[in-house]
Amino acid sequence: MWWRSASFILDKQQNDTAQTIPDTLTLSSPPLSMADTLQNPNPNNISAYYQTRAAHHGVVTSDWLAQAQAAVGRHPDDVLPPEPEVKVAGKPFSVIHEFNNWRNQPDLAEAVAAIRALAAVIRNSEATTMMELEIELKKASDSLKSWDTTSISLTAGCDLFMRYVTRTSALEYEDFNSAKSRLIERAEKFGEISYKARRIIAMLSQDFIFDGCTILVHGFSRVVLEVLKTAAQNKKLFRVFCTEGRPDRTGLRLSNELAKLDVPVKLLIDSAVAYSMDEVDMVFVGADGVVESGGIINMMGTYQIALVAHSMDKPVYVAAESYKFARLYPLDQKDMAPALRPIDFGVPIPSKVEVETSARDYTPPQYLTLLFTDLGVLTPSVVSDELIQLYL
């Protein structure tokens, strides 16, 4: 799958990514905007994934979270002071630790962070046989996955890494060290591909953005931002409608970013989507996970936007890296592991009133038009083909 990646689109266009990632795996000091580095922040089923996202993309960050929690009063977790060495005291290296270091870079997707952390596991491994190494890797990936079960891309990224790295002829090398270096090489390549994916997607999607179009985006997605940024750099003239993205107001952050790029932006409240849909030419959303049916799991509200767009015959485009392809097959909205997050209503809510705190919804494939991935532009039904080829 990976060698079929559409990275040619990057080779054609020589504009390189501006940012470079520190290649050293020494512990660079993390920004530490999050306080939950080593503590599993999940006692009440509150999704770490969405908290990280909120922390990274929300206009208001952890202080807002603390406020919100105080308001709701039911989720008194994760404001604990960091005690970094509690868990890893006896161990010289912890994959979670490594992962968190990577994760705290706002620009790095969680799955890529996991992939890098796993690569570091191979590098730091003291295993002397291939089997040992594989078991160690498996253990690390399992602990990563169990660290946050609500994050689809984390799980999928770990699985894919295991597939990609261990499914190689390297295991037949006689010399363990050369096999190990081959694995590291592969792991780094995988990390590189995953990291580049966003650029590839941005290039691929340029053909679909035409001058004078109006694009509706929902929530904050780094891929979608990249797509729009590239379009703006290519001197395309377009207008963006941003939904507000309650409750963590990720839409506000996106509109800020776009305003910096001098793209005309209009903010909508989440409930104004249908009202403004007739002006919209296309809907662009990111995805937390792409599931086997070809549907996507994304931030709450995507489903209803897709429904509205479908009923008004507007195309819905999804930008998602292929490490988000997961072997999941939800049949309906409730058929997923719940990912909850606190919601701030501004006013105290009586305890008798129930609050729907689910953070994400599932959009069935029939409401999606195309998926932009680093494997190319796919129709939803191809996702399953790719997954079958990948996992079986």
Next chain:
Amino acid sequence: MDPRRAPRTVSDPKVRQVGFFAPGAAIPDRSQSGPPDHISSLPPTIADLSPSGANSLSPVMIPPPRHASAPLSPLRRDTVPVGSYNASDFMPATSPTAATSSSDDVAWVGRGGRAGAASSSFPGGGFDMPAASSVPASGLTTVSVVNLPPGLSEKAGVAAELQNDRTTHSKPLKEKMTKAERRALQEAQRAAKAAAKAEGGKAPPASSGAVSSANAKSAKAAKPSSQKNDNVTVAASEKKGSDRPPEKDRKKDVPQPRMQYDDKSRVEKAKKRAVVKQTEARNRVELFRHLPQYEHGTQLPDLESKFFQLDPMHPAVYKVGLQYLSGDLCGGNARCIAMLLAFQEVIKDYSTPPEKTLVRDLTAKIGSYVSFLIECRPLSISMGNAIRFLKNRIAKLPLTFSESEAKATLHSDIDRFINEKIILADKVIVKHAVTKIRDGDVLLTYGSSSAVEMILLHAHELGKQFRVVVVDSRPKLEGKLLLRRLVGKGISCTYTHMNAVSYIMHEVTRVFLGASSVLSNGTVYSSVGTACVAMVAHAFHVPVLVCCEAYKFHERVQLDSICSNELGDPDAISKVGGRGEINFLDGCANSENLQLLNLIYDATPSDYVSMIITDYGMVPPTSVPVIVREYGREHLWI
């Protein structure tokens, strides 16, 4: 696919070359096929056994007029590359069409059959000149006129003699054929078929009678060498290994050819060869005439009485066949497993006859058993796939294997197929499906599917709290058995008939269905009523989960349930089981105006299916072709 196709393209030029310089090859069969052509008494064998695919490729058609003066288009002339017909082509002056239309084929025969046949048929040709000019369009008719006066041409005499010879000593003659001769023969057959096919496509529907008769003729022309006991001949005339003739390839490539039962002539022929004597039902529904339908209950006593006379039939196969016939054995997996076990017995008791190879002879034997099973009840797609697997395994046996080794290998192969493709697959399906059952669910199932039953029982064992709605329908009422087993395990159930499905559907949260097969376009081919349940579920936005082992997938595409289906006993829907006295249609049963239709299967469009659960995981119906593509070959090799 690929390894099979390659030799064909490679062998093509070779074959042509052979046909070029070894023309004598065509003489024996040409002279033999001449006379039967106009007598038109040669039975076209039924499609699945004849080595020529031309039969099977013919579309559904009106039974052809059987007399020789059928109107034929001039195009037809190169469809029959036999010597006798070419006689008219040697008279270019008289028939201009002939001169223009002389094809490769003609040239080849001209060179080949020059000495005896051509010269001897010249008088005949002269004879036919007036006919040719008066009816310019009928190449073939004139030929039959040519050959009719048998005293005129020495060739006809020779032909008759040869034919007699053939009937008595068909074997030695065949064995005398050289490699080159066989090649040439195959070439001729292929050309005939290709031409017939091309014309079948070209001909307007109005002339379908002509096409069919032409097809029949070309088939006849192509066939003569394998007229008698087809299987042995097919086996004998084929070369082994990589250099297999194209006929066989094509037969494998083309999905199992189906007999069209509204083609009267062919049905007649098939009947003559049939072991099971079935009486056909009288009033058949117009749209479904192409499917076989028999009076039920007529064959069983007949077959039972023949039990000790059928020495070619293995008792295990016979038993399974009878069980199919009586309906004791039903359900895709059960039928498939029973058949495979019977074949295992066959292989155990098999010993290669002298002067034959195991690979060829066993394949032929299995083929004949399969045709017996088809007579008892049409094959399900799962069985077809299993047979394909078995034949493939036989064909791929290393030549170095001794007989006992080969038998042991096949034995274990069958065991592996049953274990891996059916039993283990079911376990995996259950494992996947159980994850989709939540506490408080109401699950609906239709009929009785073994996979669904396992899922429900396993979910119950896991302690999930759910309720089951069993929907059933007449005449089989299979759901009752399922219901009894579920209730016996303590699962709370609701039992209802099909009529109430739209009422009950609103409280259902999941629909689990079994399938007889899943086709390439995602269509689910399953017992009749499934499509209805799926459609209602779709209308109520209830997810429909189809549970089907991957070995039942088929690359065919089917859009409706008409073109391929099975007809059950029509009496079953007019009578009440166990209550013979209740039959309100008693008087009408023989009325011309009453046609009873008891379909066995229907096709559910993929739109109504949310998910297909297979041993490769949970996939959307759009991914079926991927699995067929990626793993279809693996089914054959495991």
